[in-house]
Amino acid sequence: MAIQRMDNVAVVVDDLEAAVAFFTDLGMEVEGRGEIEGSVPDGMLGLDGVHTAIAMLRTPDGHGKLELTQFHTPAAVTVGPPDPPPHTLGLHRVMFAVDDLDDTVARLRRHGAELIGEVVRYENAYRLCQLRGPSGILIALAEPIG
Structure with a gap:
């Protein structure tokens, strides 16, 4: 099944x-x-x-x-460091496809999001980045290009 x-x-x-x-x-x-x-x-x-x-x-x-x-x-618990690095075992991140990476990053920064690393280009396919959002949630953004 x-x-x-x-x-x-x-x-x-x-x-x-x-x-x-x-x-x-x-x-x-x-x-x-x-x-x-x-x-x-x-x-x-x-x-x-x-x-x-x-x-x-x-x-x-x-x-x-x-x-x-x-x-x-019951109250939520924290295991490990409050902002674990991107290579921590377990659920890693949620990725979203966006049509304008720069605009999306700017909007999310107004909510306290912090860019992890930098915006990078993967071949002629995507511009990519990772951000840390509320409660330490890691999200990745992908803007199709080319």
Whole structure:
């Protein structure tokens, strides 16, 4: 049996409103918001007393989804350094294709995003960069060229 699709990527954040503002300025659209608590998240996550606020965002084409989750209880935990380097094991980053890399970087910097490294060119195919956004989230941007 094969999977049907990848439904979403979930990211735990410490400030849901700041993260929503960052990703909507990137160009994602809020699909829905909610508060989640009770036996279902407790059982699924193996935690007691889960109470979260979530925002589900989607890319303009409707295919990519990002779930932003802020834990009210239990408090979110940090493992390792607060801003791990790009070669840290585990979930690495989320990449987005954009039509104007320079404009996108400028807009995200207004939300506190920091460029990691520099904007580079990969052959005659892409301009690429990585940024660190809210809650230390790493995102990569790719602008098709040529």
